[in-house]
Amino acid sequence: MNAKVPYDPVKAPPRALRRKSTWWVVRGTLPQRTSMILTIIGLCTPFLIWWLYTAAGLANPLFTPGPGQVIERIWGWWNDEGLLTDIGISTYRVMAAFSISAVIALPLGLYIGTFRPVQSMLEPLIDFIRYMPAVAFIPLVMLWVGIAESSKILIIFIGTFFQMVLMVAEDVRRVPMTQIETAQTMGANRSELIRLVILPSARPAILDTLRITVGWAWTYLVVAELVAANSGLGYAILRAQRYMHTDKIFAGILLIGLIGLLTDQAFRWAGRRAFHWQKR
Amino acid sequence: MDNSCISIRQVDKQFETRSQTIQALSNINLEVCPNEFITFVGASGCGKSTLLRILAGLETHSSGDILLHDQPIDGPGVDRAMVFQHYSLYPWMTVMQNIKFCRQLKVISDTVYSQSDVEAAGGRADALLNLMGLQASTESYPSQLSGGMQQRVAIARALMPRPDILLMDEPFGALDAQTREVMHDLIRHVHQLEKSTILFVTHDVEEAIYLGSRIVLMAPRPGRVDSIFDVPLPDRRHQDMKLEPEFIELKRKVLARIRETSGVQTDLDQLSRLTQGA
Numbered sequence: 082m083n084a085k086v087p088y089d090p091v092k093a094p095p096r097a098l099r100r101k102s103t104w105w106v107v108r109g110t111l112p113q114r115t116s117m118i119l120t121i122i123g124l125c126t127p128f129l130i131w132w133l134y135t136a137a138g139l140a141n142p143l144f145t146p147g148p149g150q151v152i153e154r155i156w157g158w159w160n161d162e163g164l165l166t167d168i169g170i171s172t173y174r175v176m177a178a179f180s181i182s183a184v185i186a187l188p189l190g191l192y193i194g195t196f197r198p199v200q201s202m203l204e205p206l207i208d209f210i211r212y213m214p215a216v217a218f219i220p221l222v223m224l225w226v227g228i229a230e231s232s233k234i235l236i237i238f239i240g241t242f243f244q245m246v247l248m249v250a251e252d253v254r255r256v257p258m259t260q261i262e263t264a265q266t267m268g269a270n271r272s273e274l275i276r277l278v279i280l281p282s283a284r285p286a287i288l289d290t291l292r293i294t295v296g297w298a299w300t301y302l303v304v305a306e307l308v309a310a311n312s313g314l315g316y317a318i319l320r321a322q323r324y325m326h327t328d329k330i331f332a333g334i335l336l337i338g339l340i341g342l343l344t345d346q347a348f349r350w351a352g353r354r355a356f357h358w359q360k361r
Numbered sequence: 362m363d364n365s366c367i368s369i370r371q372v373d374k375q376f377e378t379r380s381q382t383i384q385a386l387s388n389i390n391l392e393v394c395p396n397e398f399i400t401f402v403g404a405s406g407c408g409k410s411t412l413l414r415i416l417a418g419l420e421t422h423s424s425g426d427i428l429l430h431d432q433p434i435d436g437p438g439v440d441r442a443m444v445f446q447h448y449s450l451y452p453w454m455t456v457m458q459n460i461k462f463c464r465q466l467k468v469i470s471d472t473v474y475s476q477s478d479v480e481a482a483g484g485r486a487d488a489l490l491n492l493m494g495l496q497a498s499t500e501s502y503p504s505q506l507s508g509g510m511q512q513r514v515a516i517a518r519a520l521m522p523r524p525d526i527l528l529m530d531e532p533f534g535a536l537d538a539q540t541r542e543v544m545h546d547l548i549r550h551v552h553q554l555e556k557s558t559i560l561f562v563t564h565d566v567e568e569a570i571y572l573g574s575r576i577v578l579m580a581p582r583p584g585r586v587d588s589i590f591d592v593p594l595p596d597r598r599h600q601d602m603k604l605e606p607e608f609i610e611l612k613r614k615v616l617a618r619i620r621e622t623s624g625v626q627t628d629l630d631q632l633s634r635l636t637q638g639a
Contacts, residue, residue: 358453
């Protein structure tokens, strides 16, 4: 035994008492303040890098505008080019397509997830359609419904609906069998099982599905506005490309991201409010 | 058997899998008297849970007869309540709402004729809360309760529609030993008070003896009733009885029989040879 220092509990407190970092604990927790600071750092760093990169003159401003330029562009867009109208029409398209999807997907998903014959008949079919690229439907949609407002809504609908049905069906299938059987042993009939057990039990999962699919609806917006649109955020981005207005492309992308983030947070907030009984 | 409340006669159950037919239950015969407390034990795969689920109406048997008060069973019914091992509470409802769940169902609400019926139901819910020691948790949600408390709610909810028969499928299997002892005395008390017939599936032989008036020992491959033991204990039970010679003797007999029928044996000699590395 060469110069090994004997264990002295006073000089070296036991491992557990030492202020050990809790950062890299697997599935660990963080104080809310720390977590908030990290979120802000995470959100700001890319912007900071972007700003530094452009301010240092490393980028050709024609291809990569700086943050100031983009904010200026948003301001101009708001004042002179009707940004609010663009946001309005785009939100309308996304929300219309999303609502129509939800209205059909919710009952359909409920039936697929509850009744085996419906599942056998429809699930493989929907799975098949789901893999068809929504973008490839554009020529067909233009031929069938023309270039009216409904064509843009239809494309977003194609992009979200089939995913949504399958996810709702899965949410419904995840309702624990014991919850259903308990109601059965108390004499519940079929409609009561659906109304009083399956639906309420699946609600939080379904809200989560809606939150995720509304995000997908936004990603299909730009594609939808390829179809002979003359307004909307996606259209503005596409037109800006034609005139080399890269600052406007940046502005449009950032705005869509921001609206998506806000929608997401609104869904999360609604979920926390409505399902406060959930364990977290 | 005029006074029996459940008659199980020559019941068979086969499961079809893709490659073979599995005989889950074979020629089950059992008569259960009203107010009996029957416990089912047996090695895994003996079909004790399957039998209980068939009685609950959640599964069907392949052949034979099951009569409840001389009527064949046809699907689940309000007369038979079931308590599961876990995950059966409705997490979006408070304890009180869970217990009163059955009041929303048509079968129950059709029996309500007057305001006094409604009040009687409210009174029963309160009485069950008291019986189960849940008064302080009326407005809690299941996620805020311990496992033991959750099972109390599940039992209270099952008792709410005054079932003739209470079917319990390893209801305390997920609880720790101390909580389980408390629940044993509680369920014995409920049995005395409510005069319901209880069929109780467990893998814990001590639990089976302490709770039951008769023990049905089932054996696997194919699932069958191997033997039935009468429990030589009075109706009022006490934890100390677990140390009495007749209790221990019965426990020894039942355990030995389960070991014999399980078809799984540990060869101790072989094991010791392996560990010695000979």
